[in-house]
Amino acid sequence: MANPSGLKYLSNALATLDQLSNSSSSIDGVSPDLETSIRFAGTQLTQAAGVLLRLSQDIISQAVVTFTRFWIGAEGGSLRIYSVKDVSAAALYMTAKLSFQPTSPRSVLNVYAFLLSQDASPLWFINPKGSPETPPAPETYCLTEGGYQSGRLVLLRTESIILRTLGFNTHVALPHTITLTYLQTLGVSSSAVARRSFEYLNAALLSPQLLYVTHQPNALAVAAIYLAAREEGVKLVDDEWWEVFDVDREELGFLVVGMRSMEGFARAEREKWQGRTIPMVVDQVDGEIERRRMMEEGE
Known part of the structure; x- marks a missing residue:
């Protein structure tokens, strides 16, 4: 995994495109x-x-x-x-x-x-x-x-x-402490925004897009604050405030979509596996692969 420049204790080694695709x-x-x-x-x-x-x-x-x-x-x-x-x-x-x-x-x-x-x-x-x-x-x-x-x-x-x-x-490096710092910097004192931000950050740990290994903590913090403030009706400063925290609009948009999709993804997973267990050991994984192969071949 590539390690970005900057303060290493505030950043993580991120997965490369090749690692994500293979x-x-x-x-x-x-x-x-x-x-x-x-x-x-x-x-x-x-x-x-x-x-x-x-x-x-x-x-x-x-x-x-x-x-x-x-x-x-x-x-x-x-x-x-x-x-x-x-x-x-x-x-x-x-x-x-x-x-x-x-x-x-x-x-x-x-x-x-x-x-x-x-x-x-x-x-x-x-x-x-x-x-x-x-x-x-x-x-x-x-x-x-x-x-x-x-x-x-x-x-x-x-x-x-x-x-x-x-x-x-x-x-x-986790985004939770950074989130609180950013909220203070933005002058947001709402405990509801802080709580909702943390809920988004904790849910993102389970993301199928692997948000914690593809984006730095500062970007995760900004996206969580953006979503939480909108949901709680708290107006943040004008202009593109996220750029102050080194996050561009494209990255923010991707993370916002990813975080908002978690609830639907989790629901879809439960429906897909309804009544069945998800493989937790190697033998079960092999069995599920064989089951799917037999279904495809009509055996």
């Missing part, structure tokens, strides 16, 4: 729509696990970006080699370990065992039936000691694979 998964025969669906589910899994682990949103957001980066480009990970659930867990564990809020392998694996349980999980793409009305039996989602020991080995091995794949570059 993923390792697509080379291995995973269709673009299937890859998008699986990646979308993986970001939601990471977010949900972070919440259950009581990690800060900053840590969760960084883990989601790390998870997303892992799959990008021909040199990235392939969904036919690495399981999404393992990469998600390792990205979250690694990010937390490098922060002020580390968490143990056992805690991470226990949370993922619960979220991946087809009887207990509240996640629609894992448990299409929905959360059970009565609590499921603990054995349906609790790890055995043997399961923990084997899971721990996979977790640590996957962590090292992520680090090597990313060239040990774990830096992730």
Whole structure:
């Protein structure tokens, strides 16, 4: 990934056009729509696990970006080699370990065992039936000691694979703090605008356009403020204020469309996979690819 000039702690290494158009998964025969669906589910899994682990949103957001980066480009990970659930867990564990809020392998694996349980999980793409009305039996989602020991080995091995794949570059600059600074600069004191801006930024983490790896934090912040201010009816300064923050009209327009499309995209994904689980492990990905092949050939 190319690293732009400027203050490196306020910017990120962005994906190149070649990386975006040639993923390792697509080379291995995973269709673009299937890859998008699986990646979308993986970001939601990471977010949900972070919440259950009581990690800060900053840590969760960084883990989601790390998870997303892992799959990008021909040199990235392939969904036919690495399981999404393992990469998600390792990205979250690694990010937390490098922060002020580390968490143990056992805690991470226990949370993922619960979220991946087809009887207990509240996640629609894992448990299409929905959360059970009565609590499921603990054995349906609790790890055995043997399961923990084997899971721990996979977790640590996957962590090292992520680090090597990313060239040990774990830096992730987020747009949230910049957003607050920009709001102050623009003289916006509305807490509703700030809250709505953060909602757009958090939703953009799940974007199929991979907004966090294609645009710098300052541009994401500007787009979120632009949308939030319009929705809340708060008038910003006249003229093209976004140019002050080094964002041109074309980039702003792209990000605005991308952020506004998230709700519709999420709804379409739920409809597309209604009643079915989204593959979270390699064997399931292979099975879905084979299912689609048979359908196409009328077998």
